[in-house]
Amino acid sequence: MREITFSEATLEAMSEEMQRDEKVFVMGEDIARQGGIFGQFKGLPQKFGVERVIDTPISETAIVGAGIGAALAGMRPVVDMHFADFVGVCMDEVLNQMAKICYMFGGQCTMPLVMRAPDGIIRSAAAQHSQSLEAFFLHIPGLKVVIPSNTADAKGLLKAAIREDNPVLYFEHKALFPLKGPVPEGEFCIPIGKANIAKEGKDVTIISYSLMMHRALEAADKLAGQGISAEVIDLRTISPIDKETIFSSVAKTKRLVIVHEAVKTGGVGAEISALVAEEMIDYLDAPIKRLGAPFVPIPFSPSLERLVKINADQIVSAVEEICK
Amino acid sequence: MREITFSEATLEAMSEEMQRDEKVFVMGEDIARQGGIFGQFKGLPQKFGVERVIDTPISETAIVGAGIGAALAGMRPVVDMHFADFVGVCMDEVLNQMAKICYMFGGQCTMPLVMRAPDGIIRSAAAQHSQSLEAFFLHIPGLKVVIPSNTADAKGLLKAAIREDNPVLYFEHKALFPLKGPVPEGEFCIPIGKANIAKEGKDVTIISYSLMMHRALEAADKLAGQGISAEVIDLRTISPIDKETIFSSVAKTKRLVIVHEAVKTGGVGAEISALVAEEMIDYLDAPIKRLGAPFVPIPFSPSLERLVKINADQIVSAVEEICK
Amino acid sequence: MSYQADFLRALYRKMVTIRKFEEKIGELFLGGELPGFVHLYIGEEAIASGICSNLTDEDYITSTHRGHGHCIAKGANIKPMMAEIFGKKTGYCKGKGGSMHIADFSIGMLGANGVVGGGYTLAVGAALAAKMKKTRQVAVCFFGDGASNRGTFHEAINMAAAWKLPVIFLCENNQWASTTPYRTTTAVENIADRAVGYGIPSNIVNGNDVFAVYEAAKVAIERAREGGGPTLIEAKTYRIKGHFVGDPEMYRTKAEVQERFEKDDPLKNFVSDVLAKGWLKKAELDQIETKITEEVDAAVDSARKDPYPDDNELYSDLYVESEVNLRA
Amino acid sequence: MSYQADFLRALYRKMVTIRKFEEKIGELFLGGELPGFVHLYIGEEAIASGICSNLTDEDYITSTHRGHGHCIAKGANIKPMMAEIFGKKTGYCKGKGGSMHIADFSIGMLGANGVVGGGYTLAVGAALAAKMKKTRQVAVCFFGDGASNRGTFHEAINMAAAWKLPVIFLCENNQWASTTPYRTTTAVENIADRAVGYGIPSNIVNGNDVFAVYEAAKVAIERAREGGGPTLIEAKTYRIKGHFVGDPEMYRTKAEVQERFEKDDPLKNFVSDVLAKGWLKKAELDQIETKITEEVDAAVDSARKDPYPDDNELYSDLYVESEVNLRA
Numbered sequence A, B: 001m002r003e004i005t006f007s008e009a010t011l012e013a014m015s016e017e018m019q020r021d022e023k024v025f026v027m028g029e030d031i032a033r034q035g036g037i038f039g040q041f042k043g044l045p046q047k048f049g050v051e052r053v054i055d056t057p058i059s060e061t062a063i064v065g066a067g068i069g070a071a072l073a074g075m076r077p078v079v080d081m082h083f084a085d086f087v088g089v090c091m092d093e094v095l096n097q098m099a100k101i102c103y104m105f106g107g108q109c110t111m112p113l114v115m116r117a118p119d120g121i122i123r124s125a126a127a128q129h130s131q132s133l134e135a136f137f138l139h140i141p142g143l144k145v146v147i148p149s150n151t152a153d154a155k156g157l158l159k160a161a162i163r164e165d166n167p168v169l170y171f172e173h174k175a176l177f178p179l180k181g182p183v184p185e186g187e188f189c190i191p192i193g194k195a196n197i198a199k200e201g202k203d204v205t206i207i208s209y210s211l212m213m214h215r216a217l218e219a220a221d222k223l224a225g226q227g228i229s230a231e232v233i234d235l236r237t238i239s240p241i242d243k244e245t246i247f248s249s250v251a252k253t254k255r256l257v258i259v260h261e262a263v264k265t266g267g268v269g270a271e272i273s274a275l276v277a278e279e280m281i282d283y284l285d286a287p288i289k290r291l292g293a294p295f296v297p298i299p300f301s302p303s304l305e306r307l308v309k310i311n312a313d314q315i316v317s318a319v320e321e322i323c324k
Numbered sequence C, D: 001m002s003y004q005a006d007f008l009r010a011l012y013r014k015m016v017t018i019r020k021f022e023e024k025i026g027e028l029f030l031g032g033e034l035p036g037f038v039h040l041y042i043g044e045e046a047i048a049s050g051i052c053s054n055l056t057d058e059d060y061i062t063s064t065h066r067g068h069g070h071c072i073a074k075g076a077n078i079k080p081m082m083a084e085i086f087g088k089k090t091g092y093c094k095g096k097g098g099s100m101h102i103a104d105f106s107i108g109m110l111g112a113n114g115v116v117g118g119g120y121t122l123a124v125g126a127a128l129a130a131k132m133k134k135t136r137q138v139a140v141c142f143f144g145d146g147a148s149n150r151g152t153f154h155e156a157i158n159m160a161a162a163w164k165l166p167v168i169f170l171c172e173n174n175q176w177a178s179t180t181p182y183r184t185t186t187a188v189e190n191i192a193d194r195a196v197g198y199g200i201p202s203n204i205v206n207g208n209d210v211f212a213v214y215e216a217a218k219v220a221i222e223r224a225r226e227g228g229g230p231t232l233i234e235a236k237t238y239r240i241k242g243h244f245v246g247d248p249e250m251y252r253t254k255a256e257v258q259e260r261f262e263k264d265d266p267l268k269n270f271v272s273d274v275l276a277k278g279w280l281k282k283a284e285l286d287q288i289e290t291k292i293t294e295e296v297d298a299a300v301d302s303a304r305k306d307p308y309p310d311d312n313e314l315y316s317d318l319y320v321e322s323e324v325n326l327r328a
């Protein structure tokens, strides 16, 4: 299969969807002239014009709010958050408008809006440019949240998100943008709400998503060398969580480790662990392990930043602990 | 012991702390002329002047941001959120400034700031005026989060929060304000970070906080009638969570139910459940149950609103399920 | 200036409907029949009515917590409005929204909003959509003097100005934000003065004179339709009722308010205007008023009888089925 | 206007320190020695230097992502600054902050900020504290043309105006917000025009003329100290360097920038001014420059040698022990 970068994969998704439906447009800071900080919008203005690929003022509140308004008026906006860290600036729009409008108004409207948000740690971007904040949105009824880990998913999930009539947050890890990977030719969507079994196994279930999937798969390889067969699940969608896939894997392996880059406390791992502890506890042969960032803002110095990132060895150790 | 309302208890705390330290002041919308929507600021301007009890513009971002700035400049501000639902408006200030400044700047400063936020369901206030959003803040390193369930705690926790040199979010349930309860005479603080065993028991641990503590205690009474002895823990502090108290209770009872008014998915209950599933699973004799609001915005109509509130019978049923 | 009689009748109908509806709501609330909070628009009828008389069903408005008047002026039906405020299944939002969250998408009423200042950016987005689709629709954003201090005011107007979007920002300066007087939180005499900072035109009108509002809005809306971009209009008025029904109003005297209302009631202003100019007859006006009183009573009657939503309604309307999911 | 030689030397020292420091940072970053991102202040030295020469260590400033110049002008020591940018333990923030998060509370520098527009409200809060404590301190909030479109601009200035707080809002209008030209996102010619909407004075100055900046700031700061409330100053300048070091700058030509810089370099402007007026001698200036070059080199040397933070530093500084906890 052909290989393209994650960034290119998202570009294909945008291009195809903008081609397919002229109601799709995108707005955000520095996306037209610059093509996005990570090149993820490169070439789109040339193809679709600056009327549909819009450089905005530095006004995240208005960007998201206007996205909501445009969606209510029949468009299908994609809005770019620049960095996921800035979602606090427009949190009211996400929490109280985007997520609630359709329900609150008794289903009179749809909300075909995608919010793209580059997240995660890269190169000492420090406390305000490195966060993974997806867990907040799990707790907000009315949203859907997707978070691809690889090039093909990047394309398929973005296309699905754009075709959704519900609001979708699309988190894309900054460190993934330059990564190359296989992507099928032609159009395809990846269904929202379905997890992917990235690797089958029988001794332990490792659940992850986004960049950490790469660490999880690395860990699974190492574990295979030790005779431990890990099943690795890529959530792909954080909300709604695919309980079925998780539960059937846990029923099989009886052991569970959850891995994310976000702060461990109150993270997505907590919800998954709690779901399993509530509905599948009898299947478990070991404690449920969670790996996530320690409870600190992300420090700048490389010597400290390194300590908040999860690596494959930590995952291996966690698995070993519950597999002995 | 004398009985006063929850609202009066918070007033005593404010008065005593403002008396004790002239650096303490409070600002928010409609707190001076009106005395707060729930009367929780009544009389303060008369005592301390409108220089220290300040009516603000409708500018939550500036209210919280100015609170942060004033704290950095040596004051001890208390800021009022009017309704917890509006915290999205100033989420960037909470997430990226209030919580991170001390760490990011290497401990050069302190952040003696309290944010008070009335939350919870009352009387069909509907989707944008009824939320319980405390779980977001569990996931943000750098904050402390307290949430009293009764009059004495309301006073003691507020006083402790005001004396803290770290940022504290203080959630107060709107339905609690008029409730009367015993409050000791004189000054006292309730330590932040310590849970309270509200009722001892041996068969099951029920963890809750805020208004739902009242339901939990009701349920414990009913259960006692059925011969089930429930230990009821009032978290008091959401962040940091008092693992020790939780763990020793679970070690004793071997059964756990967590109850909150907030949406179940991604709520505080998820974190507690995950902590126990990670560190205490071997003690458990039953699945960990969580009770929280269903995954919808809070509907207006009384006939629907009623369905999103947890009642004592639901808690009783959950306990029965895991105690059989 | 002169107006068609039909136009004047329609205008009167809007204003009286708002007045009667709101009086009834106040009564019902005090009688304990209504859940939630209600914020009345009494005394500000001329604003929504004057503006919306320039709009078609294709145009958009965004509204506030004090939204009943905007709804009615935009053409909403008072039956489902009343039912919604009662929390009934037959309401505009099936009882899920309530007084602070009434919308009618079929007439471009994009919703009341419980978040003060939450509507600005939605209006900008609707206007952006209109511009992209080249439909000549406009969007009107209603907001209060208090709301003018939210950051969204700034971001929205700046964006609309930079992009020349067809949106009218309509400030209802009723001098109060809940218990807080306008000038204690805002150092500038007129909200309209802020237009200078965005390079857009502004206009200050007497919000209790429906004709003044109508004419100012007409110019602004025409301009917006022609691609001339946004206008900021400030309608000066006064909040006659408490902030919400039940407000003890300790922050002002009843006499002060009563005097203000007697001197400058937009509805009385209209009536004396049209009678003095001989545009309409007293009998016609009375007839309209009687009819509307009946309509409001009928709306109450049916709302009372209507059923509450069923329990299984709790989960509906949260998500819609999307094309992509159906195909997956 | 005439100035003391000492004052002029100090001014020159500030500006040259910024220039040399930033040139060195650019070099180090391109050499791959620095982690993170860096945004250079080259070409804008006159602004921070002119403003901060009116301030004492008791006064406050809030800064931006482009904060090195503000730090230096406020009196920060370049050794811990350099160490911080290297991520070393000896840095101002013990390596936890980096370029975008340098603060020095001992001199009232309340921090750079990675959130554009994050500083406004903090400055307002510091000014509020000063007013409450009656200390005659002022706060200066630096912000960019791009940042002027954030809602925080509006909320902060309105609040400061309504409460007459001692805060100066200082817009560094360098014509660019990252890759986006000022006039494409803002419909108004001058950010300063926005002052009208808050009822506060404003001033537009040539940001490349340190004396113009100094004098304008002096008036505003004096006014603020006397209780006259906030002023909005717009310093017109131009962003000479890329948005960050490494920016490919596809959105403008190098020639355009070079020409601009050659014609209007604030440092050259200063030098030719003081020489022409005979206020300082060439030799003095050269001597200052040489000394500063050495200081910057020394800062680099020691930063290079300094240790990285230890692993156990990860958890420190998150919470401080509070009195109440100690007593509990």
Ligand SMILES: Cc1ncc(C[n+]2csc(CCOP(=O)(O)OP(=O)(O)O)c2C)c(N)n1
Residues within 6 Å of the ligand: B029, B058, B060, B082, B086, B089, C065, C066, C114, C115, C116, C117, C143, C144, C145, C146, C147, C148, C172, C174, C176, C177, C178, C239, C243
């Ligand atoms: C973001 C936000 N902050 C505060 C409130 C509480 N609140 C509701 S209405 C109101 C006053 C609004 O004043 P104004 O905008 O002048 O409108 P008016 O009530 O006068 O029509 C306030 C403070 C809110 N609903 N939303």
Ligand SMILES: Cc1ncc(C[n+]2csc(CCOP(=O)(O)OP(=O)(O)O)c2C)c(N)n1
Residues within 6 Å of the ligand: A029, A058, A060, A082, A086, A089, D065, D066, D114, D115, D116, D117, D143, D144, D145, D146, D147, D148, D172, D174, D176, D177, D178, D239, D243
């Ligand atoms: C809230 C927020 N939005 C976007 C960004 C990304 N960003 C960083 S600097 C910048 C441009 C800032 O322009 P301006 O305020 O003019 O300052 P300058 O860089 O010109 O000094 C942008 C968009 C950010 N850091 N914070």
Ligand SMILES: [Mg+2]
Residues within 6 Å of the ligand: C144, C145, C146, C172, C173, C174, C175, C176, C177, C178, C239
């Ligand atoms: Mg008002």
Ligand SMILES: [Mg+2]
Residues within 6 Å of the ligand: D144, D145, D146, D172, D173, D174, D175, D176, D177, D178, D239
């Ligand atoms: Mg700029």
